[in-house]
Amino acid sequence: MPDIKLSLPERALLLILMAENGELSNADIRERYAPGLELTGKNRKRLVDEKFIECRKGPRNAFYFSLADEGWSWCRQELSQAAPKNPGSAGHALYAVLGGLERYLTRTGHSLAQVFGDVPASTEPPAATSGLPAATSGLPVPPADEIEQAVRRAYRKLAEPAGSWIGLADLREQLGDIPRRDVDGVLRLMTRMQGVQIEEETNQKSLEPRDRAAAVRIGGRDQHVLAIAP
DSSP: OOOOOOOHHHHHHHHHHHHHTSOEEHHHHHHHTOGGGOOOHHHHHHHHHTTSEEEEEOGGGOEEEEEOHHHHHHHHHHTTSOOOSSOHHHHHHHHHHHHHHHHHHHHHOOOHHHHHSSOOOOSSOHHHHSSSOOOOTTOOOOOHHHHHHHHHHHHHHHOSSTTOOEEHHHHHHHTTTSOHHHHHHHHHHHTTSTTEEEEOOSOGGGOOHHHHHHOEEETTEEEOEEEEOO
16 A cells, blocks of 8 residues: 555544444534544545545435545554654544554454454454464464564565565465464554555455465455565
């Protein structure tokens, strides 16, 4: 995702749409939150053009906004970010809560869709329900930077030519006994790194059961393929 510089009200509105997980009109935003968060003119067009929000006209030509896929992805990545400049005391508190939510999602392997949406959270550990071999119990989990290097080594081994797309199912087979939830957490962090792309397979019909089982949930959607620039 490109590094889009958003204003504090734009950030706040995207997080509100995430929490609401539904449509809000400007009247809803004004009455429930604050008039300064309403989307009009250039701000509305910008967020629509960047595919952060979806916008439709409803009764009396009122605009209704909901979070689009890129918006969900932005929100997921925003959980691990520092508070923006001059957010006020409430803003600092908000980003402290978002950081806690990030740690929870990374630890459990759950997605934003399971927290705010209608996707049920599994009652079993992710590794046991993934369709992939579970990690060997009792082995120490390597730190995140070592997992990242293992991912990069596995990628270099699989990608021909360098920089091409590989399936996460093939990647996971190269990572041995590293617990799935730890790999998923590192993959989510790597999406913020320059040259790393993790995306959904555009040709869904080409996906095999192993591909679907190996997907990592980012931005409320399953992502199946990885590319790292050489």
